[in-house]
Amino acid sequence: MLRRSKLKVFALLPALTLAVAAAGCGSETTPAGGQTGGADAPALIKSGKLVTCTGLPYEPFQFEKDGKVIGFDVELVDLVAKKLNVTQEIVDTPFDGIQSGVDLDSGKCDLAAAGMTITDTRKQNFDFSDPYFEATQALVAKKSAGVTDFDKLKGKKLGVQNGTTGMEYAAKNAPGVELVTFEDLGLLLTAVETGTVDAAINDNGVLFDWIKKKPDFEVGKEFDTGEQYGIGVKKGNAALLKVINETLAAAKSSGDYDKIYEKWFGKKPTK
Numbered sequence: 001m002l003r004r005s006k007l008k009v010f011a012l013l014p015a016l017t018l019a020v021a022a023a024g025c026g027s028e029t030t031p032a033g034g035q036t037g038g039a040d041a042p043a044l045i046k047s048g049k050l051v052t053c054t055g056l057p058y059e060p061f062q063f064e065k066d067g068k069v070i071g072f073d074v075e076l077v078d079l080v081a082k083k084l085n086v087t088q089e090i091v092d093t094p095f096d097g098i099q100s101g102v103d104l105d106s107g108k109c110d111l112a113a114a115g116m117t118i119t120d121t122r123k124q125n126f127d128f129s130d131p132y133f134e135a136t137q138a139l140v141a142k143k144s145a146g147v148t149d150f151d152k153l154k155g156k157k158l159g160v161q162n163g164t165t166g167m168e169y170a171a172k173n174a175p176g177v178e179l180v181t182f183e184d185l186g187l188l189l190t191a192v193e194t195g196t197v198d199a200a201i202n203d204n205g206v207l208f209d210w211i212k213k214k215p216d217f218e219v220g221k222e223f224d225t226g227e228q229y230g231i232g233v234k235k236g237n238a239a240l241l242k243v244i245n246e247t248l249a250a251a252k253s254s255g256d257y258d259k260i261y262e263k264w265f266g267k268k269p270t271k
């Protein structure tokens with residue numbers, strides 16, 4: 001099931017509508033402008049670009065539509081790019097290389113935005129921004145299967161996505177369940193739909209989004225794993241981390257974060 005050499009680059013149009021928000025309300029004195037800015041301006045791997053590693057599809061955080069990559073994470077990173085006076089370019093690459101820190105270390109991208117949970121292990125390999133989203137693990141299966149917990153899957157097949165917190169959670173908490181690994185969320189959900197696996201584990205946000213379009217399927221269980229997503233940068237890249245954190249904080253106080261959230265999740269954030 002593993003897809004090899006999956007590497008695709010997407011150039012994104014500048015998010016013009018967000019330019020005003022980023023340029024307005026000016027208590028910020030750090031010069032924006034990746035390549036030409038002041039001493040604090042982060043060094044970027046590609047002139048004029050903020051290169052993002054992500055694993056597609058991960059709807060509604062990042063997915064391809066009409067040849068463009070769109071989604072919640074994409075719009076948040078567009079705000080960071082705007083702040084740096086550059087445009088975002090997206091590199092689609094398997095999640096496992098993102099979460100291990102290998103892609104950041106090898107200079108494949110400036111940052112990783114991939115609906116990625118902040119974990120202690122990952123924190124040893126690269127640095128995370130402040131949290132920007134809450135998540136928890138969940139099970140999705142055909143409604144008729146009644147998969148309300150791992151015990152309903154004894155002797156059955158549970159699909160997991162390679163390198164994810166869901167995979168790790170299932171490996172620890174689902175004894176007697178056969179785990180089947182998939183490279184990305186798209187392949188995982190296709191396997192659930194076609195019955196190749198009896199259920200899948202992944203983050204609640206993507207699964208609730210998927211069942212909106214799949215009325216025969218349900219999220220039968222959410223595990224209270226208390227996860228938070230963060231944007232990753234190469235270890236020690238404090239200059240970029242600072243811009244990301246300032247941008248997230250500014251988006252939260254200006255209401256831009258809430259607008260983007262509502263656009264992709266159909267409701268306001270609870271906190």
Ligand code: GLN
Nearest residue numbers: 058114115116117164165
């Ligand atoms: N949040 C999960 C993790 O960090 C899944 C992320 C993903 O598959 N893109 O492992």
